[in-house]
Amino acid sequence: MQKEQIETTNINHAGIKKHFNRWKLTPERAVIELIANGFDAKATEVRISTSEEFLGTTSVQIIDNGLGIDPDKKLEHFSCFNDSQKVGDDDTQGAHGRGRLAFHLLCANADWYSRCGCKDTKISISSDDLQHYSMLSLLPEQQKHSVVANGRGTCVELTNFTTNLPDDETLLCILQNEFGWRLALNDKLKLYLNNTEVSVPINESRFESIDIDEIPFTVNFFRWKTKPGTENSKNYFVNSDGRVTYSENNSFNRKSQFYLSVYIQSPWVDRFDKNGGSLSFDELDVPLATPSSPIFKSLKTKIFDISRDIYTGFLRQQVESQLDRYEQQGYFPTYKNLSQHDAEWRHTNVRTVIKEIWLVEPSIFNNLGAKQAKVMISLLDKLLVSNENDSLLEVLESVVELDEHRLHQLAEQLNKTTLENIVSTIEVLQRRETVVRKLEELMINNYKDVLETPHLQGIIEANTWLFGEQYSMIGAEEDDFQKTAHNLRQHIKEIDVLAEDDFEQQDLDDGLTIEGVRRQVDLFLARKTKQFDSFGKPYFKCTIIEIKKPSVSLNTKHLRQLEDYAGIIARHPGFSVPNMRFELILVGRKVSNDDMGIPRALKSCEVHNEPGIVFKEERIKGYVKTWSSIKSEFELTNSYLLENLKTRRDTFEHMGSSELVVDLQQVC
Numbered sequence: 001m002q003k004e005q006i007e008t009t010n011i012n013h014a015g016i017k018k019h020f021n022r023w024k025l026t027p028e029r030a031v032i033e034l035i036a037n038g039f040d041a042k043a044t045e046v047r048i049s050t051s052e053e054f055l056g057t058t059s060v061q062i063i064d065n066g067l068g069i070d071p072d073k074k075l076e077h078f079s080c081f082n083d084s085q086k087v088g089d090d091d092t093q094g095a096h097g098r099g100r101l102a103f104h105l106l107c108a109n110a111d112w113y114s115r116c117g118c119k120d121t122k123i124s125i126s127s128d129d130l131q132h133y134s135m136l137s138l139l140p141e142q143q144k145h146s147v148v149a150n151g152r153g154t155c156v157e158l159t160n161f162t163t164n165l166p167d168d169e170t171l172l173c174i175l176q177n178e179f180g181w182r183l184a185l186n187d188k189l190k191l192y193l194n195n196t197e198v199s200v201p202i203n204e205s206r207f208e209s210i211d212i213d214e215i216p217f218t219v220n221f222f223r224w225k226t227k228p229g230t231e232n233s234k235n236y237f238v239n240s241d242g243r244v245t246y247s248e249n250n251s252f253n254r255k256s257q258f259y260l261s262v263y264i265q266s267p268w269v270d271r272f273d274k275n276g277g278s279l280s281f282d283e284l285d286v287p288l289a290t291p292s293s294p295i296f297k298s299l300k301t302k303i304f305d306i307s308r309d310i311y312t313g314f315l316r317q318q319v320e321s322q323l324d325r326y327e328q329q330g331y332f333p334t335y336k337n338l339s340q341h342d343a344e345w346r347h348t349n350v351r352t353v354i355k356e357i358w359l360v361e362p363s364i365f366n367n368l369g370a371k372q373a374k375v376m377i378s379l380l381d382k383l384l385v386s387n388e389n390d391s392l393l394e395v396l397e398s399v400v401e402l403d404e405h406r407l408h409q410l411a412e413q414l415n416k417t418t419l420e421n422i423v424s425t426i427e428v429l430q431r432r433e434t435v436v437r438k439l440e441e442l443m444i445n446n447y448k449d450v451l452e453t454p455h456l457q458g459i460i461e462a463n464t465w466l467f468g469e470q471y472s473m474i475g476a477e478e479d480d481f482q483k484t485a486h487n488l489r490q491h492i493k494e495i496d497v498l499a500e501d502d503f504e505q506q507d508l509d510d511g512l513t514i515e516g517v518r519r520q521v522d523l524f525l526a527r528k529t530k531q532f533d534s535f536g537k538p539y540f541k542c543t544i545i546e547i548k549k550p551s552v553s554l555n556t557k558h559l560r561q562l563e564d565y566a567g568i569i570a571r572h573p574g575f576s577v578p579n580m581r582f583e584l585i586l587v588g589r590k591v592s593n594d595d596m597g598i599p600r601a602l603k604s605c606e607v608h609n610e611p612g613i614v615f616k617e618e619r620i621k622g623y624v625k626t627w628s629s630i631k632s633e634f635e636l637t638n639s640y641l642l643e644n645l646k647t648r649r650d651t652f653e654h655m656g657s658s659e660l661v662v663d664l665q666q667v668c
Contacts, residue, residue, distance in 0.1 A: 005134065005135045005136070006132055006133075006134050013129060013130045013131045016101055016130040016131065017104070017130065020101075020102055020104070020105060023102060023105055024105065027105035027106045027163045028106075028165055028166060028171065028174060029102055029105070030099075030102035030103045030104075030105050030106045030158075031048065031060065031062065031106075031158075031165070031171075032174070032175070032178050032229075033099025033100065033102050034062045034099065034100070034102075034103070034156050035048065035062060035064075035175070035178075035179065035191065036092075036099065036178075036179075037064075037099060037100065037154075038062065038064030038066050038153075038154065039064070039066070039179075039182060039189065040066075040092040041064065041066030041067045041068070041153075041154070042066050042067050043064035043065050043066030043153060044065060044188055044189055044190065045064065045065050045150075045189075045190045045191075045192075046062065046063070046064045046190070046191050046192070047061075047062075047063045047064075047146075047191075047192045047195075048060065048061070048062050048063075048175075048191075048192065048193045048194070049061045049063070049194060050165060050168075050193075050194060056161065056164035056165075057106075057161045057163075057164045057165045058159075058161060059157065059158060059159045059161070060106075060107075060157075060158040060165070061146070061155055061156065061157050061158075062154075062155070062156040062158075063144075063146045063147070063150070063153065063154070063155045063156075064150075064153045064154055065150040065151070065152060065153040066152070066153050066154060067116060067152065067153075068114045068115045068116030068117075068119075068147075068152050068153055068154055069112060069114040069116055069121055069123065069154060070116045070117075070119065071116070071119055071121045071135060071137065072119075074135060100112075100125075101125070101130050103125070103127070103158055104127035104130060105163065106158060106161055106162065106163050106165070107127065107158045107159060107160050107161040107162060107163075108126060108127045108128070108159070108160035108161075108162060109124070109125075109126055109127070109158070109159045109160050110124070110125050110127075110156060110157070110158050110159075111123070111124045111156070111157045111159075112124075112154055112155075112156050113138070113143060113144040113147055113154065113155045113156075113157065114147065114153070114154040114155075115143060115147050115148070115151075115152050115153065115154075116152065117152075119137070120137065120138040120139070120140060120142070120143045120147075121135060121136070121137060121138060122135075122136045122137075122138050122142075123135050123136075124136075127162075144157075168193060168194060168196070171193060172193055172196065172198060173201075175191060175193060175198045176198055176199065176200070176201040177201060177226055177227070177228055177229050178228070178229035178230075179191055179198060179229070180198075180199075180200045180201040180203075180224070180228055181222070181224070181228040181229075181231050181261045183198065183199075183200050184200045184203070184205075184220075184222055184261065184263070185236060185238060185242065185244070185261075185263050186238070186242030186243075187242075188242055189242070201224060201225065201226065201228075202224075202225040202226075203222045203223060203224050203225065204222075204223045205220060205221065205222050205223075206220070206221040206223075206306070206310060207219075207220055207221075208220075208221070208306055210299065210302050210303075212295050212298045212299050212302070213287065213294075213295055213298075215266060215267075215268050215287065215295060216266060217264055217265070217266040217268070217299060218264075218265045218266065219262060219263070219264050219265075219303060219306070220262070220263045221260065221261075221262050221306065221307065221310055222260070222261045222262075222263070223258070223259065223260050223310055223314060224259040224260075224261070226259070227259050228259060228261065231261075232249050232253050233249065233250050233252045233253045233255075233258070233259055233260045233261065234247050234248060234249055234250060234261060234262070235247065235248055235250050235262045235264065235300070235303060236261065236262065236263050236264065237264050237265075237269045237272055238263050238264065238265050238269065239265075239269055239270045239272075240265070240267075240270050245269060245270075245272045245274065246269075246272055246274040246291070248291075250262060250303075250304070250307060251304060251307070252307060252311055255311060255315075255362075256362060256363075256366055257318065258311055258314055258315075260307060260310065260311070262303055262307065264299070264303070268287065268289050268295065269289070271289050272289045272290070273289060273290050274290070274291060275290075312359065315358075315359055315362060316355075316359065318362075319355050319358045319359060319362075320355070322358075322365070323351055323354065323355060326373060326377070329370065331370070331373050331374050331377055332347060332350070332351070332377055332381075333346070333347075333350075333377070333378055333381050335347065336529075337529065339465070341428060342428070346381065346385065349384055349385075350377060350380055350381040350384060353380060353384060354377065354380060357380075429638060432463075432465065432634065432638075433634070433638075435463055435466075436466070436630070436631050436634050436635075437631075439459070439463075439466070439627060439630075439631075440627060440628075440631050443550055443589055443627045460545065460547060464545075466630050466634070467545060467585055467587070467623075467625065467630070528540050528541070528542045528543075529541050529543075538579070539579040539580065539581055540579060540580045540581070541581055541583070542575070542580055542581065542582045542583070543582075543583050543585070544565075544582065544583070544584050544585070545585045545587065546562075546584075546585070546586055546587070547587040547588070548586070548587065548588040548589075550589050551589070552588060552589070553588065553589070553590050553591065553592040553593075553595075554586065554588035554590065554591045554592060554595070554598060554624065554626070555591070555592040555594075555595040555597065555598065556595055556596070556597025556598065558586060558588070558598075558624075559586075559597050559598050559601060559614060559624065560597075562584055562586045562614070562622050562624070563615060563622065565584060566582070566584055566615070566617070566620045566622055569582055569584075569620065570617070570619070570620060578619070580619065581619045581620070582619060582620040582621070583620075583621050583622075583623065584620065584621070584622045584623065585612075585622075585623045585624075585625060586622070586623065586624045586625070587624075587625050587626070587627070587630075588624075588625075588626055588627075589626065589627055590626050590627075590628065591624070591626060598614065598624055601614035601615065601624070602614055602624065610623075611623075611625075611629070611633050612624055612625040612629060612633075
């Protein structure tokens, strides 16, 4: 054994320690750096062995089969701090002249036992004097058995621990994240922790064969679930020995939760010169292999296109998952006042547009709080059904840098949204016209056959828009209000009594029987919904619809009953509060030809400019409508669209009453 030599680094102890302040919370970085040094020394296998006692970690060995430490180049290996031969070498992973001294974060002493060629060496450093190190030449029999077994390489031994390492399971995960990208790059590389092999972490991989000017390239894409340690998303050019000849950051490093490593292999890569200075006069016909060559640029373009496709697929999954979470947490509008058809369309529409915007610029929605997300979704929902939905694209263009591809994609979606809105409106209108005409056939031409028809209640509930667009969705049945309103109805004198003047003589002559009419029922619908007045103050809008038996002709008696009902409601303690407003609608097949009361009431209320209104008080309004007037109101309101759409006028004379009833129960 030769005499021990004491050597000095080019920076003092305090200066060295300052460089490691950022690692104080992650002292296991010391082990990571020593492993990286092993792989950087061309090792194909690195083994970590830890020893534990009751109080924690007592020692650690990091053994590699790399090239070892050449004692004749000590100035390059140990005397220089923050300076290294590794600088500019794309195949290295260590901290470039710093990592070997990180041990002081964990323990007091570090010893390097190394064999380089036929030279055996021991280097020792103490944590209380990082500036100096001792170097000792060893006889072969003094060398560590693990180094001798490998024939070359280094064994780093850490002792006198001041900080414990994480448990094996945690440390294994850390090593996977730090070295998984390198293990995936070269399947000949092996890493073990206490005889457990460190595997490539969870990822989604994609294999592509690419030809550029008849030169074949094998390209592997790895999308990692978690960030691969300190490594960025990169493109690695890997030679046939599994070593990186060139690497560069790709365009996806600032994409949230997206981590992509791309490995490119080809005989072309084996002669790659990243400095672009190689000339081969013997192989003038061989395509240039440099970062400035046309082949390199074409290859990068194809790799970028595939990478973008992978990112788009990942982002779609992320966005769908996030939108599902928004659904579960109730961020989307509920559309309580819309029909089921309209509500479903609005919901699908705003969700689709949010998804497309998210794909264009994820930062708009990433990390939004609950309130901000709800406001953003509600604003977009309102804008999309307004006349200003085209301005959404202008707003986004002014605040987000959109490439041509994304801009075209978003514009297509907004155009599609507008078209879908138009198509949806047309479909609803066509369906409603069909309902009106079928209802006309049922209530006017087949009224004598409509006897015991409880299904009529379902027809009315499915088509409340018949009485005006404001009633298109007046809510689900509220038992308390329905029962109370119906009970008050029973206080109306002779409300269910049938008299001879309730029928037209012509109907009786045509075969209508009083007994048949008695089997028919009056339909009653009462709903309560929350509304807002012009000043933004909330109130309850209470809608009560009574539909007389199909065979009954409306007359003054029924008008008086409607007025009596309004009076009872006005006096009822539960209904007399100022924030409740009532609309009472009486519907019949026709108004009696001999009646004067209803026409007079309609005439006197023309000043209110509301179809069918017969009286109006402070909180209560009354309406009388017939199926013919309902049909006329619908046609007048939608005359322009109906005329231009030229909806095919089907006839329904061939349909029986039961078939008409079933069809009419479908919600528009």
